[in-house]
Amino acid sequence: MIALVDYGAGNLRSVQNALDTLGAQSVIASTPDGLMHADAIIFPGVGAAAPAMAALRARGLDRALRDAIRQGRPFLGICLGLQLLFDSSAEDGATCLGIFQGTVDRLATREKLPHIGWNTLERVANHPVLAGLEREAMYFVHSYVGVPRDRQLVAAETTHGVTFVSAIAAGSMIAVQFHPERSGAAGMKLLNNFVQYARVQPPTLTLPRKGRGI
Amino acid sequence: MLLKRIIPCLDVAGGRVVKGTHFRQLRDQGDPVSMARTYSEQGADELVFLDIEAAPQQRSTLLDIVERTARQVFIPFTVGGGIREVDEIRVLLRAGADKVSIQTAAVQRQELITEGARLYGSQCIVVAIDAKQVTESDWRVYTHGGREATDLDAIGWAREAERRGAGEILLTSIDADGTQAGYDLALTQAVANAVQIPVIASGGAGHPRDLAAVLTEGRADAALAASIFHEGAFPIPDTKRYLREHGIPVR
Numbered sequence: 001m002i003a004l005v006d007y008g009a010g011n012l013r014s015v016q017n018a019l020d021t022l023g024a025q026s027v028i029a030s031t032p033d034g035l036m037h038a039d040a041i042i043f044p045g046v047g048a049a050a051p052a053m054a055a056l057r058a059r060g061l062d063r064a065l066r067d068a069i070r071q072g073r074p075f076l077g078i079c080l081g082l083q084l085l086f087d088s089s090a091e092d093g094a095t096c097l098g099i100f101q102g103t104v105d106r107l108a109t110r111e112k113l114p115h116i117g118w119n120t121l122e123r124v125a126n127h128p129v130l131a132g133l134e135r136e137a138m139y140f141v142h143s144y145v146g147v148p149r150d151r152q153l154v155a156a157e158t159t160h161g162v163t164f165v166s167a168i169a170a171g172s173m174i175a176v177q178f179h180p181e182r183s184g185a186a187g188m189k190l191l192n193n194f195v196q197y198a199r200v201q202p203p204t205l206t207l208p209r210k211g212r213g214i
Numbered sequence: 215m216l217l218k219r220i221i222p223c224l225d226v227a228g229g230r231v232v233k234g235t236h237f238r239q240l241r242d243q244g245d246p247v248s249m250a251r252t253y254s255e256q257g258a259d260e261l262v263f264l265d266i267e268a269a270p271q272q273r274s275t276l277l278d279i280v281e282r283t284a285r286q287v288f289i290p291f292t293v294g295g296g297i298r299e300v301d302e303i304r305v306l307l308r309a310g311a312d313k314v315s316i317q318t319a320a321v322q323r324q325e326l327i328t329e330g331a332r333l334y335g336s337q338c339i340v341v342a343i344d345a346k347q348v349t350e351s352d353w354r355v356y357t358h359g360g361r362e363a364t365d366l367d368a369i370g371w372a373r374e375a376e377r378r379g380a381g382e383i384l385l386t387s388i389d390a391d392g393t394q395a396g397y398d399l400a401l402t403q404a405v406a407n408a409v410q411i412p413v414i415a416s417g418g419a420g421h422p423r424d425l426a427a428v429l430t431e432g433r434a435d436a437a438l439a440a441s442i443f444h445e446g447a448f449p450i451p452d453t454k455r456y457l458r459e460h461g462i463p464v465r
Binding site: 011013014017018020021046047048111112113114115116117118119120137139141142159160179181182183184187188 | 215216217218219254257259284285286288289290307308310312334335336337338381382410411412435436465
């Protein structure tokens, strides 16, 4: 069973519809308990960082997410669900989950923002969830991007005037800046890859980060 | 590199996709959900549903279309037509729409843009602008499906919509709409140059070369069209092949 993290703002419906189409069972989880019993977690997100973090904390989901990722539960973050994994966001100065060292910065491009539309994945890491997706176009909607301190986290890059990190991965955790649930056949392939990965993947410990002791 | 988007528009009335020029001679084109699915499979980058009746009593029909589409179609889609309140935005987004398009109500009560963007994020607020040419470099904003003139000039209004939090502008030339003689390139270029947010050009597509022109010379980020796709003259794969052959980056 895949838990979809519900903190009251994300558009879970479209992710759940996509999982239904793939024949993968999912449940909406708005409490730490709901996450505890899931085999895998998808953390979708739209909107701004600060209200999302406030909602996560109010429900105790911030701690539950940190625990789940630390335990190596297969995890897929989407859009804001990637950004919130870092220390802090320049978008309203929000303090984020701090699971990975890094910041979330406004995309320093001379091209139009928000970055809305289809853009391609470049230099895709050899990762089961990204298998077969090199050069594929995915649907993006965002103005901010995650900037990991550790370049080892980078699993894909994309260019919009400047090159930015469009996917990160470590252990059983992967997170993407684009919306696979809105990216047609290529997005469905990624979600299906994740569903298959979650089925076979034994928990893989995510490397601890310095100073936080996760 | 960000690709140019091709967006079929589905005008919906009475639960069916219809097509007519300026609300006249409505012709039945098919079932909205199956058309949406077909377009998605053919490589459409996004879809727009426009409720051309915009009648409150028809809203349950529209919501049903939105819900069924969301279960079957995995590309972004926008819903517009007669949206006046943030609560209507909420209901449509919950039903599965990715974005809403607001037009007349945004002109009448500009806070609707601000409120919608604050509550749901700029990414889901598309401000639709219907514009009619007055002089060589001046376009007037019209509301109520192109029937009522306002005091607003299209370029200034696009800037104000952006300032208030619109995530995209859906720009329709009333002069070009229904002519199939090409988009209004000057209008599109003027608005695209005036704002930072993406501009979707609409009105006048009759041939893939029209889309090519508005995506290059017109500086549009996306091209919306209806008849050329619905009537099968230039299906999406053919249109995209044409664009690719002419050096325009598309999916």
